[in-house]
Amino acid sequence: MADERQTRTEKLAGEIADAIIDGSLEPGTRLDEHMLAARYGTSRTPVREALRKLATTGLIELRPRRGAIVAEITSQQLETLFVAMGELEATCARLSALSMTPIERRRLGALYEGMADMVVRDDVEAYAAANVSFHTLFYAGSHNPVLAEMTATLRRRLAPFRHAQFRAPGRLALSHAEHGAVMRAVLTGDAAAAHATMLHHVSLVEDAFEQLAPSPASRRQAN
Amino acid sequence: MADERQTRTEKLAGEIADAIIDGSLEPGTRLDEHMLAARYGTSRTPVREALRKLATTGLIELRPRRGAIVAEITSQQLETLFVAMGELEATCARLSALSMTPIERRRLGALYEGMADMVVRDDVEAYAAANVSFHTLFYAGSHNPVLAEMTATLRRRLAPFRHAQFRAPGRLALSHAEHGAVMRAVLTGDAAAAHATMLHHVSLVEDAFEQLAPSPASRRQAN
DNA sequence: AGGAAATATTGTGCATGCAATTTTTGAATC
DNA sequence: GATTCAAAAATTGCATGCACAATATTTCCT
Structure with a gap:
């Protein structure tokens, strides 16, 4: 033990x-x-x-x-959190483009390939798990533990509000396409593109959330 | 009371x-x-x-x-903190360029002008205080309290290690020139330039620190 | 009956004390 | 003189208890 x-x-x-x-x-x-x-x-x-x-x-x-x-959250605070999350993720992606090792780049590519299958099978469970791994690769790939820890903390803080993330129809395929754009930018070392594509990707996640949970206040009524 | x-x-x-x-x-x-x-x-x-x-x-x-x-810190951890700090400050500057209000922009310009005098008078004390205000304007200007809070926390965490920041000869004038570049980018709404110039500015601060305190281990010997 | 004041109840903020672990001190041995 | 081991001291982790503040409930008055 x-x-x-x-x-x-x-x-x-x-x-x-x-x-x-x-x-x-x-x-x-x-x-x-x-x-x-x-x-x-x-x-x-x-x-x-x-x-x-x-x-x-x-x-x-x-x-x-x-x-x-x-913690309860107003939709305005939620938007603030998502914006901050997006900026941090984008920063991690930017640094990853600059400093990922060859091994890390290979792992990123392999994970991306594996997720294609899950999209085809429409396996939401597996995709959600792999999605966390995908993003975690960038935290580590930034080679900056401080930034990685901050980003992970923010992710945890948002976790209670993103359970339904991939339930919207077509989300899986869209998410995967976005991942592809981020991955290509990182693998080619294009820092600016890595930043931009990740920012775009995360803001789409925010949109998906807004559609599914228009107002957090509705949750309270379920008591 | x-x-x-x-x-x-x-x-x-x-x-x-x-x-x-x-x-x-x-x-x-x-x-x-x-x-x-x-x-x-x-x-x-x-x-x-x-x-x-x-x-x-x-x-x-x-x-x-x-x-x-x-908290004690190895020079490697210190570098990690400075890089993270730089990325967050740059992000705040980027968002400021996009979303500062006219009033906030005017305040930024006024503070910058005021700091020019301090450089001429070589008033390190006043400049150091104004410098904090200058950076704080960007935290607020990001219009994202979450990001602002994270950046401020990081700044506090680094505070014990940057006391001698402006003592190096010529630092004041150099810092002010850098501030000017950041300010112009923000006032013209050039998000990419705001990010780049702030990143550059903060990495110079890091360099200045490294010169003054080559190794935190030396501090321990003073016991 | 509706609302305000008074009372009861619940729950947090803080102090104190004890047990267990870590650190220090001292002695004994090599 | 250095090293190892053991006992003592110091310090943390946790439990318990009490006082006060916040909330819920009741009572009283209009």
Whole structure:
């Protein structure tokens, strides 16, 4: 067994974050400290510390003396997040075009080829998973861990709002075509094109989201 | 008097961060929880929560069961931070070129003009302060609070390492010339040029730093 | 009956204490 | 003199408890 060096606080932060990201805890849900402590079998202290940590990443909102809730978001804030996400992804793509190693470039090409099959089979599950890998390649390919970490954090923060991303008809093929443009730019080392195509790609994702979830407020009514 | 709604934890986080940024707490300094609690007149609980918060911003390093230290940094990590900083600043400049309001553009021009005097008078203090304002205008001008916050966080994280920034001879005039190039690109709405010139400007800052502090390891020997 | 004030309840903010781990100190051995 | 090991001290991780603020509920008045 691996060394159990994680503190309870860290483990809690991870588990709560996962629950938010996979949708078990929906935006707006109240995060009662006693409840969480009871559910995870600890005292309130590590729960509180975990909540502070998640608050700085933006996954939850911490209102002094009024408790924590899973971050809700206005459509305006959501747009801001998507724009920031797009700029960071585009920057990662730009740096990737400049500094990916031959091995990384080969991996990128191979993943892209593999995703073509998933489009043909219309395998949304597999494509969604591969899509995460695809984007993660650029984070790593930027060869800048700070930028990569920031981008990944932003991605997690948006995760609760993009579950239906690939359900719109025709999204898979469109996404794949976009990926192709980004990939070619990166493989040929065209930094400006890499930036532009990735920016375009991510803004399309935003559009797809807007179509599927016109207003986050509707979610609240489902309570 | 303003509403005293801040919790002790938040106030502590701010004060400790300030102490790190202005250099009172140097990189590598051990942050003993008892000591901090005593110094600020509270118990360890809010201190611990403040430390967690600072750890997520990267200002301090939290080693499980081994306490916290003010983040030290290898020259390689420093370069990574500067590159990330440059990319974010450049992105803010790019967005500013696209979306600054007329009022914001006028303010930018006015600040730039005012800084010319400081260069002539060789007033390093005033220039350093105005420089922060200058860059902050682009954060706001991006009209993207998420991006602005990320960039500002990164700037704070680098603050402990850039104290001597403008001491190198001729830096002030060079910096001002660079600012002029960025400003003209933004005021004319040339997004690509704004990105490029800001990127260039920030990489020069990095060079200036490298000259003044060839190796952060030397700091440690001063203990 | 509707609304405002008062009260009860719930939940957060913080202090304190204990157990476990890490670090330091000291001695003994090579 | 250096190195290794063990015991002591220091420091973190976590649990518990209490006070106060925020919210929910009830009561009272118009």
